[in-house]
Amino acid sequence: METNQRSGAGWWRAVPPAVSVPAPRPQKRRARPLIRSAGIRFALIYAVVFGVSAFLLAFSLWYSTVGLLQRQVEMSIRNDSIALNERFSSGGLPSVIAAIHDRMTDALDSDGIYLLLDPMGNRIIGNLDQWPVGLTEAGTWYQLPVNRHGVSSIALLRASTLPGGDQLLVGRDVRARSELRNVLRDGLLWALGMMFALGIIGAFLIRSLFRRMIRDISTTTRAIARGDLTRRVPKTGDGDEFDELAEIINDMLERISRLMDGVRQVSNAIAHDLRTPITRARTRLEDASLHAHCVDDLQSAIERATQDLDGIVGVFEALLRIAEIEAGSRRAAFAKIDLAPMLCDIDELYRAVAEERGLMLETKIDRRLPLLGDRELVQQAVANLLDNALKFTAPGTVIGFRAKLDEGVIEISIADRGPGIAPEDRGRATERFFRAEAARNTAGSGLGLALVAAVAQLHNGTLHLADNHPGLRAIISLPVRGDGLGTRPPV
Numbered sequence: 001m002e003t004n005q006r007s008g009a010g011w012w013r014a015v016p017p018a019v020s021v022p023a024p025r026p027q028k029r030r031a032r033p034l035i036r037s038a039g040i041r042f043a044l045i046y047a048v049v050f051g052v053s054a055f056l057l058a059f060s061l062w063y064s065t066v067g068l069l070q071r072q073v074e075m076s077i078r079n080d081s082i083a084l085n086e087r088f089s090s091g092g093l094p095s096v097i098a099a100i101h102d103r104m105t106d107a108l109d110s111d112g113i114y115l116l117l118d119p120m121g122n123r124i125i126g127n128l129d130q131w132p133v134g135l136t137e138a139g140t141w142y143q144l145p146v147n148r149h150g151v152s153s154i155a156l157l158r159a160s161t162l163p164g165g166d167q168l169l170v171g172r173d174v175r176a177r178s179e180l181r182n183v184l185r186d187g188l189l190w191a192l193g194m195m196f197a198l199g200i201i202g203a204f205l206i207r208s209l210f211r212r213m214i215r216d217i218s219t220t221t222r223a224i225a226r227g228d229l230t231r232r233v234p235k236t237g238d239g240d241e242f243d244e245l246a247e248i249i250n251d252m253l254e255r256i257s258r259l260m261d262g263v264r265q266v267s268n269a270i271a272h273d274l275r276t277p278i279t280r281a282r283t284r285l286e287d288a289s290l291h292a293h294c295v296d297d298l299q300s301a302i303e304r305a306t307q308d309l310d311g312i313v314g315v316f317e318a319l320l321r322i323a324e325i326e327a328g329s330r331r332a333a334f335a336k337i338d339l340a341p342m343l344c345d346i347d348e349l350y351r352a353v354a355e356e357r358g359l360m361l362e363t364k365i366d367r368r369l370p371l372l373g374d375r376e377l378v379q380q381a382v383a384n385l386l387d388n389a390l391k392f393t394a395p396g397t398v399i400g401f402r403a404k405l406d407e408g409v410i411e412i413s414i415a416d417r418g419p420g421i422a423p424e425d426r427g428r429a430t431e432r433f434f435r436a437e438a439a440r441n442t443a444g445s446g447l448g449l450a451l452v453a454a455v456a457q458l459h460n461g462t463l464h465l466a467d468n469h470p471g472l473r474a475i476i477s478l479p480v481r482g483d484g485l486g487t488r489p490p491v
Contacts, residue, residue, distance in 0.1 A: 042210055047196075047203040054195035058188045066181050073172050074141065077158050080112070081170045088162050096162070097125050111173040113148065113155050119165035131169070135159055138167075143174065154178055213242045217249065229257045281308040315447065322447065325377065325454040339369035339410060342379055343403050350386045350401075358395030365403040369410050372481055373459045381455040384448040385414040385474045392418030393471070400473075408480050409461075415473040426465045452476065 080103075087095045100114045104127050115126030123130075132144045138159045146155045157171035216233050223231040232253060233246040281304075288301030347363045354361045371378070389399045393416040400415035421429050430453035452474070453463045461478040 042207065044203065046206055047199045050199035050202065051196050054199065055192060058192045058195070062185060062188045065184055069177050069181065073156050073174060073177065077156065077170050077172055081158060081160055081168070084168060084170065085160065085162070088164075093124075093162070093164060093166065096168070100125050111176070113146065113157065113169070113171035113173060115167075115169040117167040117169075119167075121167075124166070126169070128169070131167075132157060135169070146171075146173075148173065209242075213245070216246070220249075220253075224253065224256075229253070229260060277308045277312055281305040284308075319447065322451050322454045325451070325458050331374075331458060333374050334372055335375075337371055337373065337375045339371050339375075339378060339403065339412075340365055340367055342375060343369070343382065343412070346379065346382055346386065347401060350383075350390070354390060354399060357390060359390065359393055360398045361401055362398050363401040365401075366405050369403060369405055370480055371410055371459075371478060373478065374455075377455045377458065378478070381452040381476060382412060382414070384452050385476075388448060388472075388474075389414050389416035389418070392416055394418070405480070410478045410480060412476040412478070413473055415468045415471060417468070417471040420467060420470055420472040421465060423467070429465055430463065449474075 084096055084099055087099045091098075096116065100116060103112050104114060106112075113126075113128060115128045115131065116124040117131065118124055121131070127148055129147055132142070132146055132155075134144055135142050135157055138161050140158070142157045144155060144157060146153055146157075148155075153173050153175045155171045156174045157169060159167060159169045162168055220231045220233045232250045235243045235246045237243070284301045284305045288298050292298040292301065343365050347361065347365065351361045351363075386399075386401070393399055397417040399417070400413070402411070402413045402415075404411055430449045449463070449465075456463045456476050456478065459478045461476060464475040464477065466473045466475065
């Protein structure tokens with residue numbers, strides 16, 4: 001199908017002869033510093049994050065455990081001191097002395113430390129030889145070295161003054177708890193070291209996995225850069241993110257391969273299909289220059305040659321328009337439109353053309369068809385399909401023209417009663433310059449359906465070709481929002 005646009009000017013540009021250029025020498029890749037390696041950086045980040053997390057976890061466990069032990073000892077000393085002060089209030093100093101004596105002889109509390117001094121500093125009772133050096137204030141916590149029964153130890157102490165001026169010292173031997181804290185600290189340090197070592201090992205494992213995936217991608221892309229378009233990124237089969245990335249890259253490579261095949265096909269088709277009209281125009285002009293007997297003969301030959309060249313210009317304009325659409329440059333012109341009035345105008349125009357050819361146009365268009373898209377391109381796509389339907393439908397038959405909104409998708413269908421397209425040819429019907437056997441003897445360049453498919457793809461839609469029994473039903477599906485939401489696969 002041909003586009004209706006024509007250009008009045010065109011020219012041929014001479015192609016310079018090919019120049020032999022020596023192939024570039026392969027350059028040796030320089031060794032990359034480790035710090036500039038993405039895998040090393042990724043592994044270091046993982047190791048640092050893992051190590052800091054492990055350190056914070058170990059420190060919090062150590063701090064919580066040591067703090068719990070400290071709080072338990074302080075609470076025991078505080079409760080013991082309060083109990084002794086209450087004994088003084090109820091029974092005086094003898095009651096306190098008896099209570100201290102009971103506590104020192106109790107085998108269940110061997111860590112208790114007690115010392116009671118009179119106001120003059122003389123020892124009354126206790127299991128310390130003397131008042132600890134450095135303990136000067138009452139009501140304050142001290143952890144000091146003490147000598148209990150001739151054995152040096154570490155004690156947590158707290159002094160208080162009784163109402164009569166006597167000095168009461170209560171404490172606990174924390175040497176065992178200090179040793180336990182040291183053991184716990186050493187265990188946590190070892191655990192931290194093990195976690196750090198495991199983090200380093202895990203970082204190198206991740207680096208090797210990262211390098212393997214990048215190596216596969218680099219190998220594939222390097223082969224493709226050398227011209228081997230058959231290479232694909234291998235997948236592990238685990239279904240992870242790397243497989244998803246490989247699938248996306250392979251889909252991209254498949255599309256590039258199809259585009260390259262399309263370019264080759266278009267080049268071959270241009271060379272084949274345009275050679276005939278160019279040769280015909282040249283022959284007519286040459287024949288007119290040699291055998292024209294009058295100005296009218298020469299003018300007639302020029303007009304026929306001009307028509308042939310206009311057809312060639314039209315083909316190139318259609319190709320450029322398809323390329324522009326596929327590049328997505330027209331997406332910037334998208335706006336919120338209503339297709340219903342535009343489709344009604346097309347129906348009114350083509351209804352008159354159908355009546356002239358003895359055809360009937362049966363139309364059903366919804367009242368409102370909102371779309372985010374390009375009005376001009378959609379109009380041209382629908383016009384191309386209607387041109388095809390009018391071209392291939394025999395007089396006396398009906399052409400169906402439908403447009404409806406269904407679940408966020410606008411479906412525009414045009415059904416004719418022509419020869420249709422064979423099922424084995426429908427997959428290639430949207431290729432540039434492809435023409436089925438039934439269309440070989442009709443006018444056209446084979447670009448109409450390619451343009452329609454490009455317009456549908458630009459709007460994130462689809463073009464579906466189906467059998468109309470007999471004839472062809474072409475269905476354009478366009479999502480209302482134009483961003484792929486609501487697009488359904490053709491059935």
